[in-house]
Amino acid sequence: MVAKGDVFGPNQPLILHLLDIPPMMGVLEGVVMELADCALPLLHGVVPTDDPAVAFKDVSAAFLVGAMPRKQGMERKDLLSANVKIFKVQGExxxxxxKKDVKQVLVVGNPANTNALVCSKYAPSIPKENFTAMTRLDQNRAQAQIAQKVGVPVGNVTNVIIWGNHSSTQFPDASHALVNISGKEVKATEAVKDDNWMRSVFVDTVQKRGAAVIAARKMSSAMSAAKAACDHMRDWFLGTVPDKFVSMGVISDGSYGAPKDVVFSFPVATKAGKWQIVQGLPVDDFAKKMLAATGKELEEEKSEAMSVIEA
Structure with missing residues (x-):
């Protein structure tokens, strides 16, 4: 998707730097062969490597996909400890x-929000706002649930928000979403006509969708996660449509009562490679409660990660 122009546009040539761990270099070579065999006109080069110094040399944008997955019986602190080491190396x-003007660093590897915060900490010469975490997969899942419920194509649903952490505490919020029905945009609440479903089944389904995918296919989301990463980076690079917004995990300034200096998912609008939190959206008591819970988890994760860093 990246190499054929779905992300940075159909006229942007690019060179892919592919980083993996030493035991996977043989497999990576196979990926390089496949890229060559795709005969992609925009792809002007591929650099496969297991050396971060080579991988990040002169890059303008980065997808940080690799992270230590949570294993059965693993405490969250153990997971954070393993990932601090990975994202410290990548941040450095x-x-x-x-490139000093590296504009876009997207962290996909979980726990994505806190990994993005750690990575940013170890890259002090790069502005904090250039690091984001992916909650677009959650947004796409939420849009799909609304579209299914109403019986419209998923492209007809916009302005769904994911607040907070990319975890089971996230708050999928459709109270500001719009649905295009027969050429007319109506509020999702009016289209669904079921507030109880919106606050229970909808929220619960999106929060637990990743676990449901793992239970079904015995592996984490793959294709949908890759598509979401491309959606996130494309909108960041090329800009959002006027009056529409998307969800991105960005460094918090305290908007909507979120804790400051954590990477928190907000509704954002983007233009010229920069994001801006959409302000002034009404937040009811139910939403405030959900935002407080996910914010608390992010503060706990930050505290645990920093204790590992300072140990």
Missing amino acids: ALDKHA
Whole structure:
């Protein structure tokens, strides 16, 4: 998707730097062969490597996909400890080797929000706002649930919000969403006509969708996660449609009562490679309660990650 122009546009040539761990270099070579065999006109080069210094040299944008997955019996602190080490190395490599105007660093590997915060901490010469975490998969899942419920194509649903952490505490919020029905935009609440469903089944389904996918296919989301990463980066790079917004995990300034200096998912509008939190949306008591819970989890994760860093 990246190499054929779905992300940075149909006229942007690019060179892919592919980083993996040493035991996977043989597999990575196979990926390089497949990329060559795709005969992609925009792809002007591929650099496969297991060295972060090589991988991040002069890059303008980065997808950080690799992270230590949570295993059965693993405490969250153990997961954070393993990931601090990974994202410390990647942050330092970005700081030292990436282009100084590297605009977009998207963290996909979980726990994505806190991993993005850690990565940013170890890349002090790169502005904090250039690091984001992916909650677009959750947004896409939420849009799909609304579309299914109303019986419209998923492209007819816009302005669904994911607040907070990319975890089971996230708050999928359709109270500001719009649905295009027969050429007319109506509020999702009017289209669904079931507030109880919106606050229970809908929220619960989106929060637990990742676990449901794992239960069904015995592996984490793959294709849908890749598509979401491309959606996130495309909108960041090329800009959002006027009056529409998307969800991105960004460094919090305290908007909507969220804790400051954590990576929190907000509704954002983007233009010229920069994001801006959409302000002034009404937030009811139910939403405030949900935002407080996910914010608390992010503060706990930050505290645990920093205790590992400072140990």
